[in-house]
Amino acid sequence: MTAFTAMTSADTAGGRPRQRFVSDYADLSQRIRDAGLLRRRPLYYAIRATLLALGFAGWVVAFLAVGDSWWQLALAAGLGLLLTQTAYLGHDAAHRQIFVSGRRNELAAMLLGDVVVGLSHGWWMSKHSRHHANPNKVDVDPDVEPAALVWTSDVAAKRTGFAGWWVRHQGTLFFPLLLLAGLNMHVSGLRTVFGRGRVKFRAVEIPLLLARLVLYPVALFMFLSPGIAAAFLAVQLAVFGFSMGATFAPNHKGMPMIPKDLTLDYLRRQVLTSRNVRGGRAMNVAMGGLNYQIEHHLFPSMPSPTLRAARPIVREFCAERGVDYTEAGLFESWRIVVQHLNRVGTTDVDLFECPVAARLRSPV
Structure with a gap:
């Protein structure tokens, strides 16, 4: 027992x-x-949103001033951090922390998530709501479902070959793996809005998400040479994924499982x-x-x-x-x-x- x-x-x-x-x-x-x-706290959130908007405006000015230079990689890292802060704000809206009106919170969460960050609001709500209801509960909390990482020894024992080697070193590989978390979140969002599961605002999310995920890299390749644009995209995604993962992981990982x-x-x-x-x-x-x-x-x-x-x-x-x-x-x-x-x-x-x-x- x-x-x-x-x-x-x-x-x-x-x-x-x-x-x-x-x-x-x-x-x-x-x-x-x-x-x-x-x-x-409407004033707090108004100030926070204004600071974020000013941050993006400053970033655009710097991007245009630097031009087609490898110094753009520093701006790519900065953009990754700005998008992380935007995701935090979207997270607060999704939890209905900002407005009294649930509808306004949903609208804010969708605009911040789908349009600015490129993460599906429907995917996030489904995943995050289940996590909040049953944190660290085996086979219930999606954040501890076995995938690239496993959270219980009985699952780890079934992994053999390369998968077995991976789980034996998964802690050491955890932070390098976070560099791919940003890309994985974008892919997971697309799978959700194009999947068969219930998505409340599917008809709205699909065009918004596609526009964000297509037009952003197109703009990069229009303004920058191909090599710099590709490196820019890779650095931005890596910083965003790492900062998001390094924020959420300490909150529950290593705590008791249910x-x-x-x-x-x-x-x-x-x-x-x-x-x-x-x-x-x-x-x-x-x-x-x-x-x-x-x-x-x-x-x-x-x-x-x-x-x-x-x-x-x-x-x-x-x-x-x-x-x-x-x-x-x-x-x-x-x-x-x-x-x-x-x-x-x-x-x-x-x-x-x-x-x-x-x-x-x-x-x-």
Whole structure:
């Protein structure tokens, strides 16, 4: 029996009753509401959008001034970072953090995603919504589905030949692999809008996404010589993919996995599988507020600038309820991810067995 499975019996048999677990989140939510942390922050988002627009305008001026030069590769890296920041803003809109109106949030998310960044809003919503509902849950969370990387030893053990060699070294290869993440996200978006699954705005997304993904490289090859244009595109995609992956990976990778057949209460499901990244205001900007991943998962519609203020409230509440609240520095969290991936690929690891779950086995 796994630690999390054993915990289920403690929920219902004489230990903490299930109702107590349900009321925990209600109690925390009340504290957050009383602190006024769920109110929209229109001025903040207006300033953030304006700064992004100015950043793109400055980038265009620099691009035209530099001309057909290999110095364009520095601007390609800058564009990758600008697009990452735009994706963060689109992420906030998709979570309905910006406007009171859901329709306005959807429109903003689609324009920022499909038109500016080149990522399908429909693909992102499907994938990210399932992740938020069941983070790190085996066979449920799409972010831990086995593909180029595997997250459980039982899957790794089935890989042989080159695939077996790959999983044994997947932690070491993780960050180089992120250089291809940008390209993979574009391809995944196209597969979604042209696939058979349900896409809410398919008729709108297809022309928007195609226009962005076709006209952008065409413009590069019109203004730059072929070699520089190709290098520009490669650098921009690599920086964008790396920065996105390096932001999202530390938040859950290496945290406890949840068996498919187990249902945890909402608060513990979100807190025990998430990790915050320390670093203050500079880290807030670099990670778009996603460094406060615990608070974001508990309150997905909370505006990102108030996540920082929610942290001490959530941390104190978790301490009161005996729920582990995990934080790490950025480089420490990256090291944890790499070690975790290598460990999964080389040893027989029961990922459900962890100190947190072990403590929750027995009734309290």
